[in-house]
Amino acid sequence: MRSKIKGALSRAKYAAVGAAVGAAVGGVVSRNAASTGGALGGLAGATVADVRSNPDGVFAEFRSSSDEADESADAGETIELADE
Numbered sequence: 001m002r003s004k005i006k007g008a009l010s011r012a013k014y015a016a017v018g019a020a021v022g023a024a025v026g027g028v029v030s031r032n033a034a035s036t037g038g039a040l041g042g043l044a045g046a047t048v049a050d051v052r053s054n055p056d057g058v059f060a061e062f063r064s065s066s067d068e069a070d071e072s073a074d075a076g077e078t079i080e081l082a083d084e
């Protein structure tokens with residue numbers, strides 16, 4: 001349950017940031033463009049959050065090596081416990 005809430009808050013955060021950036025860029029053009037830019041930016045932010053939350057997604061190759069080291073360390077601990 002906690003991971004679902006964390007994922008939802010992550011998507012909401014990315015959507016809000018995307019909407020703010022889109023509205024700011026669209027606001028330079030006109031009021032209607034600000035509204036459209038906010039909507040498109042929110043959609044883009046939520047999409048990025050969904051893609052990023054998938055460990056085997058499009059951005060898997062861009063993840064830092066420390067994330068992979070943490071995962072391999074956890075896997076090693078699990079194997080050691082299974083051997084004991």
